[in-house]
Amino acid sequence: PDIFNPYSLLNCFSKEKIGAYWFGSGTPTFLIEMMRKFKVLPSSIGNIYAKQSSFDAPTENMTSIIPLLYQSGYITIKDYDKELKLYKLDIPNKEISIGLYESLLPNYVTTEIDEGKVVIARMSALINSGDIDGALRLLQTFLETVPYCDNTLYEGHYQQMLYIIFALLTDYRIIVEQRTAKGRTDITLETHNHVFIMELKFDKTADEALEQIEAKRYADAFALSGKKIVKVGIAFNVKDERNITEWVIR
Template sequence: MAKKLYPIGIQTFELIRKDNNAYVDKTEYVYDITHTNGKYFFLSRPRRFGKSLLLSTMKSYFEGRKDLFKGLAIEGLEKEWAEYPVMLLSMASAKHLDAESLQRYLLFLLKDNEERFGIECDAAEPNLRLANLIKSVCQKTGRPVVVLIDEYDAPLLDVAHDESRLSDLRNVMRNFYSPLKDCDPYLRFVFLTGITKFSQMSIFSELNNIVNISMQERYAGICGITKDELLTQMSDDIDSLASQLAITREETIDQLTSNYDGYHFTWPSPDVFNPYSLLSCFSEGKFGAYWFGTGTPTYLIEKMRQFGTLPSAMDRFYAPSSSFDAPTETMTDITPLLYQSGYVTIKGYDEDIDLYTLEIPNKEIRVGLYKSLLPNYLNTGQTQSLVTIAHMAGMIKQGDMDGAFRLLQTFLESVPYCDNTKYEGHWQQLMYIVFALLTHYRITVEQRTAKGRTDITLETADHIYIMELKFGSSADEALAQIKDNRYAEAFAMRGKKIVKVGICFDVNAERNITKWIIE
């Protein structure tokens, strides 16, 4: 039997269908969004989540390519297959540009479309060229135009932390998008995708009738692969992977879920898997950090530094609904960016008090993000840090928590001092990151119990370690706090052995763990 083809890095619907690549059917969503009220729509989803493929699918649909949709849901829904002129403008390659280069890039996109439709225009301003192109194409074809803009915010993301550069690029993009409102009589459908929302872009401030479908329940599964789609449309893929790894189907589903599932872009929502990682896993035949390996979130790390975001604060926190629509350049905390970028996701919603619960979605994101943050807390090579953590994980698996702490103590003795290591918050966050990177275990920080909050809780297959970290006092006091507050009672029903660990950390002379008591 021929090896199944997975469209890794292929974002063109036509190529996927013609080459018989694996395709998860999203055409019912395409039909729905193109037959609903409104003309202008915006969708925010993390990078490599299928936004480009969605727009390519829309392009083929509006061009009337009925042959490409054979056997898909839309084949039974669409009866007319009317053809419209389509302009697909991708900003994906407009990264790391100054204002002048961005202007040239926009003119290049427009020139390409002008040649496709046989339109001539020598205006030097992109906004004038776009307005002329839309009107001329509509008049020439006799049909209203479809405009699809992919990654509209790509030119701005890398400078989101730099207001002076952001302002220049934002002005260029504002002028470029401005004709869309005035061209309304010539347009059939306008759809933009991106990661973030920049409020001062005309597309959001002037085009006030644009519908943001990012958190609409009916479109919760429009990008990504839902649990139901995985279990039905990709059932054979699960069995094939299980066979390659010599594990059961159930174990395979559990591993796929813990690594790549967990996304919810509204509430309630189906479970959504990261499509890039899921398809890469099936293609490679092994579990890996595929999505995180495709790009370091530089702008996110910069914003976390700007807002003083602590790694431990991302484990579980709460936000009102207003937080999700906050503009990127005027946001007062990092919540919108963390959510829109896919580093945290919705895990629950309390309608009575209008609060969403947010957490890191899965193992792949947790490990990748904390690896990226580790250099901010250790003035040493990352490789040795990760080797130490890996050895610690092995010791804990063997039940040797004492050995794990001795190894960590020895490692920290070799870490060069830096300016920010004289206060306890630095070491508290470092300890959290170290334990969070013990990837085989479940780690929670400041877990709430009836009597207070535990500093760090580590759960293995058969043990639960409750850890209390003390700075400037003794390990005995740390252990006493665990006992006095009866933290262990919160875990008594888990059926696992509970181990209490009191830890003393000296931030002044030793700058290291000085003593720990395991009981």
């Protein structure tokens, strides 16, 4: 059976609006420190399959971060396979998802966190209207202002940064490395009217990224969605620019 949080519910009735009441009642500083210790990527937090012994265990003896995520409420049981005795664990709801990723964002955009939130809100409005080109231009301009350090000169840092930024776009379904019949997409962003299939290439061209979307036929997985499918090849320069350098939209 599902559960609800009485603290959030009572605050919602009292203030007569939905808000991040549960997440705002504490800070996930310890969680973020443990994520660093166990080298957990933001994109790997949800959609986990595990045996009960993997997450219902004392946190002082844990060998992965899953018990801490589960017992602190950042992931919860979403499904159970009786035959395999596997549990599906995922982030409970949008409040926790947005709160968690906002807490992780400073690790990737450092001092520009407040400006980053504004940019993400503006990007969300552009994507909602189908203007992915305008959203990427806005993101490119913002990334020009973000300081960089020598320890971020690898693709994974920027891939996770882009994932967090897209994950914070409200009211959309985002999947990283979604499995299809021919492979895995880098980022899939589904709005009310569009499905944006994005492929990232680091220190390569946007055309190469788009060619992979076409060659692997990623769009076939969404053919029955009834939504407009937009393929986006994105090139990111890690060595010199530390920014999106070009993109191709089809």
